Amino acid sequence: MIESALDRLGVSRDSLLEVMLDIRDQRGSVSEAGLLYLADRLRLTVAEVYEVATAYPAVNYGSIEPYRTEADGCDDLVCALLRGGANSHDHAGRGVCRGRCDGVSRADSVRVFDEFRAAGGYSIVERLRQEPCLKDRILQDIGSGNAVGRAGTSFPVGHKWQKIIAASGEPVVIVNADEGELATFKDRYILESDPHGVLEAALVAALVIGARQLFVYLRDDYVHLHAVLRRAIDEVVASGLADGLQIDLRRSGGAYICGEETALIASLEGRPARPRERPPYPTEQGYHGHPTLVHNVETFYRLRGIWGAALEPSVPVTALLDPEAALFSVSGRVRQPGPKLVRGLPTLAALVDEAGGMCDSDELGGIVVGGAAGTIVPARLCDVPLQELIASGLRLGTGSAVVFNQHDDIRWIAARMAGFLARESCGQCSPCRVGTTKMARAISDGSLDHATLNDLSVAMSEASICALGRNAGKFLARVIRTLPERQL
Ligand code: SF4
Structure with missing residues (x-):
């Protein structure tokens, strides 16, 4: 075997x-x-x-229990909340979020190769092969269209591509489909709907920057998508559209940190997924030292609008081609959890309406925005204009929104978020390894005072190697402001 x-x-x-x-x-x-x-x-x-x-x-090394990838193995924030955990004394949580917080899989509605081709898909790839000078136009349009990365940092896409073209060595392209953020399933939705849209954009990127190697790096838990992508890649290869390009489908190892660019690259090289200090950036020295372009699924998909792919009413995910449309993963105590494509969201409370309103006779208690190191927004702020919240520092991150009710215990929610960060810290640097563990325990049992927690927050924010530790520090600072000392 x-x-x-x-x-x-x-x-x-x-x-x-x-x-x-x-x-x-x-x-x-x-x-x-x-x-x-x-x-x-x-x-x-x-x-x-x-x-x-x-x-x-x-x-699952050395285990006698088979590894579970499905949502029934999940004991993270949303699943535990819906099982009534927010009022329990179990603050720790063991099972990692499986990205099925909406309880639905849509792989049966996937647009297949022939349908995608019939709608004009991949014609840009054919044109690029026939008219190499089209590369310059695409590069220019990506820059002037202000395309940005959708992994939470809004990094300008055109800048990344230009840096890779300017770097020495043969470039490599990676589609980062290792969506591991807490309560986030938007990339899963895109791949379940229109995987060829993502592959088309990745092929265009490879042709424009001159790559001959393309990896699709999929979250291991998304077992159903492995078959979808395997088939999609085989179809593209068989059609000749990818001639001259090696496409490999790889899986992540079930750790959140695998989605961090440098950890992802380490994983592809057969090493433990540990982030490394930057510079050098992956655009300069990435996979085996090659300049490497990494974008997540949503970033690639949205690029299709740059070369004229249009919204198709029969394929709802194509609404993403409108740069003003935002994609949220809405879960928790709402009637219709799921991916929500919204244009011009006025307030966070409006997201609850998009998701069919609160369950039963619940009242809104608040919304956790932006994942494990995100912000717990109390109900009184959910009606404040969203742009005002953003101007005062709210970060939407990858667009996850976990809705909770008036009875849910905010300290329990904060402890679950902190528990996620502690569990997913790769342990490489002590500010994060020690800091996230202490933070999770302190939020859970109130064992540290505010002054000590403040020190911990600063140490994590300023001395951690990667964004997980740094964002954990910022998260703790927000928790200190949100919860009175007697609750910590
Ligand atoms: S900050 Fe945390 S996740 Fe990042 S390298 Fe350090 S220990 Fe690992």
Whole structure:
């Protein structure tokens, strides 16, 4: 079995994680014997393979329990909230968010290759191959269209592409479909609806910047999407549209940090997913030192509007081609949780209306915006104009919105968010490793005073290597302002 995986994926360290996930798929976990065999075959030390096996929860190394990828294994904020946990004494939470907070899978409504082609899909790829000078126009349009990254930082896309073109070495393109943010499922929705829209944009990027290698890096928990993407990639390859381009579908290892650009690249290289200090940025030195372009699914999909792809009423996800449309993952105590495409959202409370209103006779207690290190917005602020909240510092991040009611305990919610950050810290740097653990415990049991928590917040914000630790520090600062000392 291991040999057939190595045959398919290649006998190299790069395939280490994917081979281990293959073994896990078939056996439920990776055993010590499997680990020793892999070390021998890949000419790695046992310690190197052990380090990788234990860095990724999804490898399930040494476990006698099969790894669970479905939502029934979830014990994170939204699932626990809906089970009534917000009024319980269980603050810790163990099962990681599976990105199924809306309880729905839409893979049966996917637009397939022929339908996408019939609607004009991939014609830009054909044109680019026939008219190489079109590259300059696309680059110019991306810059003047102010396309920005949709992974929470709004980084200008055109700037990234230009940096890669200016860098030395053959570029690599990565579609980051490892959507691991708490209560976020928008990229899942896009891939369930129109995977070829994402692949089209990735192919355009590869042609414009001159890449010959494209990775699609999918969240391991999105098992149903693995088949969807496998088929979509096979169709594109068979059509000849990707000639000259190697496309590999890889899975992440079940850790939130795998979605961080440099950790993702480490994972593709068969190493533990640990972020590294920047510079150098991936655009200068990424995958095996090559300049590497990483965008998430939504960023790629929206680029289609740049080369004229239009909104199609029969394919709702194409509303994203309107730059003014925002995509939210709405979950929690609402009647119709799910992805919500909204243009010009006036207030956060309006999101609750978009989701069919509150469940039962609940009143709005507030909304957690922006994921695990996001902001707990109390009900009284949910009617304030959204632009005012943004101007005063609210960050929407990747657009997750967890709605809670008037009875839900805000301290419990904050403790769950902190628990997520502590669990998902990769542990590489102590401000984050120690800080997130102390923070989660303190919010849960009130063991630290505000002054100590303030120090902790500053240490995490200023001395952590990556955004997880830095944002955890900012989150703690907001929690200190939100909760009175006696509640901490
Ligand atoms: S900040 Fe946290 S997640 Fe990031 S490198 Fe440090 S320990 Fe790892």
